[in-house]
Amino acid sequence: ILGGYEARPHLRPYMASLQLDGQHVCGGFLIAEQWVLSAAHCTEGTNGKLFQVLLGAHSLTEPEPHKRLYRVRAQIAHPGSNIHNNRDDLLLLQLEEKAELNAHVKVLPFQREDRDVEADTLCEAAGWGTVTHSGRRPDKLQQVERPVISRELCNHRTRHDQTITEKMMCTDSRKKDTCKGDSGGPLVCNGVAEGVVTAGSRVCGNYKKPAIYTRIAPYAAWIDGVMASAAG
């Protein structure tokens, strides 16, 4: 997160850190007791290795009550996701067991009504992604508030030039923005997860390249289907 600030500890008890060999790779969030939603691009370069999912954390390194690392039973990328574009950039992770829910570990509801969030709506992104252009990684969860911008503006040829589909949304990226390692985290508007951070052009903090999110509502049926079929 560029231009943000340290989150109030455990005020975002749905936040997940997707890790490989103890290293934060991407964000994610708890959508059900045994399921985390993240971004398919997070699996690039992982050589098919399964993530471990850290829940209940504020600091990535310090011991904290309710902080727990979960093994992953299955990682299911959306069938339409691919390395060449940002379409269908969603990843479902089934935890080895149901997460122990408590004050520090909670499920975040996601939007099921497929309707655009109005431009200028203030939403929040959070994550352990880089906090400087030189790539400094924070130990503690960061957050930033960003206004939604219209798909029309985001699709302008000087911005993302007609690549933003109706299954994506954008926020202003002037100075304050999501960045490397924030992918997979939720964009929360009025307490509901409306989007999942996708890297897009990978640029951070430049107003010419607004932040892009995969809208969740268009994928509600896919998400429900995967969770139902893997249940038990």
Ligand SMILES: NCc1cccc(Nc2n[nH]c3ncnc(Nc4cccc(O)c4)c23)c1
């Ligand atoms: N703001 C959109 C967004 C959301 C999520 C991730 C991203 N960026 C990135 N995702 N993956 C990456 N691998 C390498 N570099 C990256 N961006 C980067 C790194 C240093 C300085 C800088 O200005 C930008 C990214 C960008």
